[in-house]
Amino acid sequence: MEWHKYLAKLTKFDQQCGQLTLAHKKIKATQATVKAYSMRQIPPTSLPKLSFSEHYLELHMLKHPELFALASCLADLRQTLIENFGVWHVFSQVWLTDLKKELQPGKSLVLMCGNAILAAQLPDAIAVDDLDWQKQDNTTPRPWRTVEKMDALLAVEKYCEQVDNIILEWAPEQTTCDTAILAFLRTKKWAGKFIVIGERQGATNSQAFWQQAQVNAPPSLNVHHQPFDFISDRVYVVT
Template identity: 30%
Template sequence: MDRPCSQLLHQLHQVIMAYTQKQLPNVILSNLEINAQDLIRLIANNEFLTQASIFEKTTYINQLAHFLENFRQYIQKRFGIWAMINQPMMDQWVQQFPQQRYLEIMAGNASLSAALAQRDQKVIATDNGSWAAWSQTSRNCWFPVQKLDARQAVQKYGAESDVILLAWSPDGDPIDWQILQLIRQLPNQPQFWIIGEYQGATNSALFWQRAHFKYDQRIHNINQYYPHFDLVKDRLLMVR
């Protein structure tokens, strides 16, 4: 098989195997988008499906392109993971911000909290479990999750947290703006970090309109290990 294509498939296999074992992948995914030149090079490769006809090769390539295009959706459906963080990113995270006290709200299966706890960070993960109604993956938590909705969690633990985390808040749901208002009222003024796509696949329009974003070189350094691999351009953001 074409070497770049083979390397890409190996990366995807590593990601799937890691998530199957409730671990973050140790690989930073390459761009999964395939262009016309990639397809032409693959079809013309004499080592690619040597016994197959042009029709069979084309069918295979179409199936491959479809899988790559929908890889994020496959991971979401099979593992309940939306923020596809990785080991190098989390290593950089705790290097840039050592010894923080984290509260994760709407944590889902808590893969982010688990990664922080494995790196000796103090973490409380919370979620009201509402997503269990449409995803069986909610039964496979990576880390203990307290059953609290986002507002309850901020009211209970916000005052003792350095950072409140929210990864992939649902698109169009104003809960993110409600939470930001609660956080702004806390006397200890914890930081609010989100993982999301600006005015894209995550969060509400009201949140994007009302939130103030703070540039921090350390956050930028973390995002260098969280590059975009498909059409979604999510990243770690510091919000005020």
């Protein structure tokens, strides 16, 4: 669905929801996120949880049967962002501030950067992607900054001695290069910070990676990170 039609649909739900404060809050936050990306801006704050509890639906469904359709519409946010803006990882300006504090001083290498939305926010970052995702949901990439078309492992081999941070974003679960990257950095005894954004033993990265990597999810990187649908992604530091 085109993003402006999606916003119009949300506006209609907003008009129907009467005094349902929680519903209005979710609608407004979703609208703000879509509008921000449409202007190539990062949303100022994190999204709230967009789903409704069964208790909430049961409590209000007789007077507001539209809640079920609204819940389905809110669940469409991820696909709307992917199709219109090539956005897979939604983050806020607040979380971005947390990330910048966590990064080591110096350059960063952002792997599988997609449309380079995150890389565009980091000073002195190298954005790399093989652009295979163009064949999927978003066929018209509009990167926010220059993206070097390159395999992730080759990029690590090329740039590891020039960077102090490596960020791996939303690696597909069928990938095999994540374990190769891990092994290469260990062999090199690379002293930088390796950050992985994804769902542990789920929708991102290979099972072998999660089994081999020693990771932690520090509160400093996750307190303002909010998964917004069924994928429980977090921000991990590989140690």
